[in-house]
Amino acid sequence: MSVIRQDLITKDWTIFAGDRSGRPTDFKKVKEKKVLNEYEPCCPFCRGNDHMTPKEVFTIEGDDGWLVRVVPNKFPILEPGGKTETDIKRSAAGPYLEIDGTGSHEVIIESPKHNDNLCQLESGQVENVIRTYRERFIELSSNKNNKLIVIFKNHGNKAGTSLVHPHSQLVATPFIPSFVRNRFCESERYFNDFGKCVYCEMIAYEKKIRKRIIYENEGFIALAPYASAVPYNIWILPKKHQACFAKISENDIVSLATNLKTVIKKLYNLLDDPDYNYIIDSTPIDQAGSRFYHWHIEVVPQLITRAGFEIGSGINVNTILPERCAELLRATDT
Amino acid sequence: MSVIRQDLITKDWTIFAGDRSGRPTDFKKVKEKKVLNEYEPCCPFCRGNDHMTPKEVFTIEGDDGWLVRVVPNKFPILEPGGKTETDIKRSAAGPYLEIDGTGSHEVIIESPKHNDNLCQLESGQVENVIRTYRERFIELSSNKNNKLIVIFKNHGNKAGTSLVHPHSQLVATPFIPSFVRNRFCESERYFNDFGKCVYCEMIAYEKKIRKRIIYENEGFIALAPYASAVPYNIWILPKKHQACFAKISENDIVSLATNLKTVIKKLYNLLDDPDYNYIIDSTPIDQAGSRFYHWHIEVVPQLITRAGFEIGSGINVNTILPERCAELLRATDT
Numbered sequence: 060m061s062v063i064r065q066d067l068i069t070k071d072w073t074i075f076a077g078d079r080s081g082r083p084t085d086f087k088k089v090k091e092k093k094v095l096n097e098y099e100p101c102c103p104f105c106r107g108n109d110h111m112t113p114k115e116v117f118t119i120e121g122d123d124g125w126l127v128r129v130v131p132n133k134f135p136i137l138e139p140g141g142k143t144e145t146d147i148k149r150s151a152a153g154p155y156l157e158i159d160g161t162g163s164h165e166v167i168i169e170s171p172k173h174n175d176n177l178c179q180l181e182s183g184q185v186e187n188v189i190r191t192y193r194e195r196f197i198e199l200s201s202n203k204n205n206k207l208i209v210i211f212k213n214h215g216n217k218a219g220t221s222l223v224h225p226h227s228q229l230v231a232t233p234f235i236p237s238f239v240r241n242r243f244c245e246s247e248r249y250f251n252d253f254g255k256c257v258y259c260e261m262i263a264y265e266k267k268i269r270k271r272i273i274y275e276n277e278g279f280i281a282l283a284p285y286a287s288a289v290p291y292n293i294w295i296l297p298k299k300h301q302a303c304f305a306k307i308s309e310n311d312i313v314s315l316a317t318n319l320k321t322v323i324k325k326l327y328n329l330l331d332d333p334d335y336n337y338i339i340d341s342t343p344i345d346q347a348g349s350r351f352y353h354w355h356i357e358v359v360p361q362l363i364t365r366a367g368f369e370i371g372s373g374i375n376v377n378t379i380l381p382e383r384c385a386e387l388l389r390a391t392d393t
Numbered sequence: 394m395s396v397i398r399q400d401l402i403t404k405d406w407t408i409f410a411g412d413r414s415g416r417p418t419d420f421k422k423v424k425e426k427k428v429l430n431e432y433e434p435c436c437p438f439c440r441g442n443d444h445m446t447p448k449e450v451f452t453i454e455g456d457d458g459w460l461v462r463v464v465p466n467k468f469p470i471l472e473p474g475g476k477t478e479t480d481i482k483r484s485a486a487g488p489y490l491e492i493d494g495t496g497s498h499e500v501i502i503e504s505p506k507h508n509d510n511l512c513q514l515e516s517g518q519v520e521n522v523i524r525t526y527r528e529r530f531i532e533l534s535s536n537k538n539n540k541l542i543v544i545f546k547n548h549g550n551k552a553g554t555s556l557v558h559p560h561s562q563l564v565a566t567p568f569i570p571s572f573v574r575n576r577f578c579e580s581e582r583y584f585n586d587f588g589k590c591v592y593c594e595m596i597a598y599e600k601k602i603r604k605r606i607i608y609e610n611e612g613f614i615a616l617a618p619y620a621s622a623v624p625y626n627i628w629i630l631p632k633k634h635q636a637c638f639a640k641i642s643e644n645d646i647v648s649l650a651t652n653l654k655t656v657i658k659k660l661y662n663l664l665d666d667p668d669y670n671y672i673i674d675s676t677p678i679d680q681a682g683s684r685f686y687h688w689h690i691e692v693v694p695q696l697i698t699r700a701g702f703e704i705g706s707g708i709n710v711n712t713i714l715p716e717r718c719a720e721l722l723r724a725t726d727t
Binding site: 212220 | 403405406469488490541543550564566573575591595619670671672673674693700701702705706707
C-alpha cells in the first residue's frame, strides 16, 4: 500500500506509490554528452559577446573582466513601468481583472565561461553568484511597485531552458500570487497556534531524527522534505531563523555557497547531471521581518512528468521516499 | 508590454508575454508519425487481451464484446482500504501527518481498438465513455472513505502516458487537497459576495462578448479561459448550473459527447494531434448540492515547459492570448 504525506507548511499532499526504494538508475536520463567550448561565438552570455545582450545593470569584476554579469532579459515577461503603485494600470474587463505587465526580469550570468557548471565553479565564484542574487534582490526591493522577487535557475531542457551557458534569472512581480500567499498564511497559522516558526520546528525535528538530512554545514542544512513533491526534491534552509533572503550575512553567503555547490554536485554525480530547477523562496518584500516565514532554496530535479491527475488535483505523485533519496545523496561523493 | 490576468475563480495569475498572437505552427510538435494496428498482441487494453489486466469492474457491452471496459489500475497509486473512515490509519510522525494510501485507481479503456482516438470515435462511443465516467463516479462516491474523485486523461508522452491505446483514469482520494479546497473556497466567497455562482456569471459574460467561445451546443459551452494557464487551454462547462458531474443527465451526456469530441478534433486538426490532458473538475463528494461550484472539463494541451519561475511562484506564463486561440479553433474544421 502506498502512503500519503502532508507537507507541514503548505498542507499539500504527496502520494508515495511504486516501490519507493528507487535506484538512482531509474532516473538517469538517456542523453548525448556534448563537449562544450569555453567560448562560443553565438552565445550572448559569453564574455566578449556583451554587445549581444541589453546593457548590464550589475557586475562583479575580476582581473580579466567581469566574473558575474546581470542584464535585463532580452525577452522580458515583465518590464519596469510607472514610478509609483498608482501608475500601474489595473483594469476590470467585465468580471475580470487585468494588470499592466510591470516588474523586472533579469538574467544573472554565473560565469564568463560557456562550459562552466554551477557545481564545478570555484567556491569563491558561487559566493559571487549568491552575492549578486542578494544585491539585485535589495536593489529591486527598493522599487515600491515590486511586491515579490523570485530568483530561480533552469538547468537543462526539461527544466525549461535551451541556453546552456550557466545562468539564473530574477523576476519581480507587482502582486503576490495565491500560491505564495497560501504558503505564507499557513506559516502564520502555525505561528498563531504554536508560537513558533514552522520551518524552525521542522529543522529541529529533522536534526533529531537525522533520516532526511543530506548535508549540513555551519549556517545551512540541506534536507529531503518529508512530503517531497518529486524524486530528489531538496530544501536548503538557513539554520537560524531568517524570513527574507536579502538579510543573508557575508558569513552565511560563504556557508550557503558550499552547501549549494555540494548539493548540486551530489545530484550531478548520482544522477548524471540531471535537469533541475531551483528557486529562492523568500517573503513578499513588505514582510521581510516576518516571525513565521523562513526563506530557503528549493531544488526540483526534473525526472518525472506531471500528468492529468497532478494537474487536476494539485496532489503530487512520487515514487521514492525522501529518506531513501537522502541516504543515496549522503553516500555520494562530491 | 505584457499583460497580467487573474483567473476569476482561483485568483491565480497568468502573465501573457511574447507576441501573444501566436501562429499554430509555433506549437506544432516535431514527431514521427507511427501507423498503429487495430490490434496489438502486447497491449493489455486491446480486446482479446483481457487476461493481461486485473478483472474488470464495469463494462458496456456491444454485439461483438465490450465497447468500454473499466479495470483496476495494475500499478495503483491508491488502493481500497478499510470499510469505514476510522479504518484508515492517520498517523503523526513528529510534527508531520501521514495517511494510509487508500482510495481507488481505475483505468477506463475507451475503445476495444488500439488505434482509435477519442476525436475519431463514433459519437455514440464517446457517449459510452462519458456514461462510464458517470457510473464509476456514482459507484465510488458511495464509499464513505472517498472524498474526491478525479477523472482524467493523459494523451501522449508529454501528457504523462506511454500507452497509446485510448484510455482515461479515475482516482478516488481519502482527502481534499488544498488546491481543490482553495478553488472551492474562492467560489464560495464569490457566492457570499454576489449571491451568484461565479461560473454562471463567467458563462453569461462570455456569451455576451463572444470573443473566447470555441464551440457551443445545446447543453455545453467550450471556451478559452480569460487567464488561460497554457496555450490552447479550454474549459467545457454545462450551461445550466450543476455542481457535481455525477448529476449529468442522459440528454446532457449526448450534448457533452458532441462538444468534447468537437473540441478535441479541432485541437487535433489545428495542432497536429498535440499531447494533452483533460480533467473533470467536480465538487468534493460531500458537496454535490453546492450552489456555488460548477463542474467542468479542463483541457490542458502540453505545448510548453513549466520552468523555475512557474514552479516557484505558481504564476503561469503564457505566450498567446485566449481570444486568439478561440479565433483559430473556431475557424478549424472538424
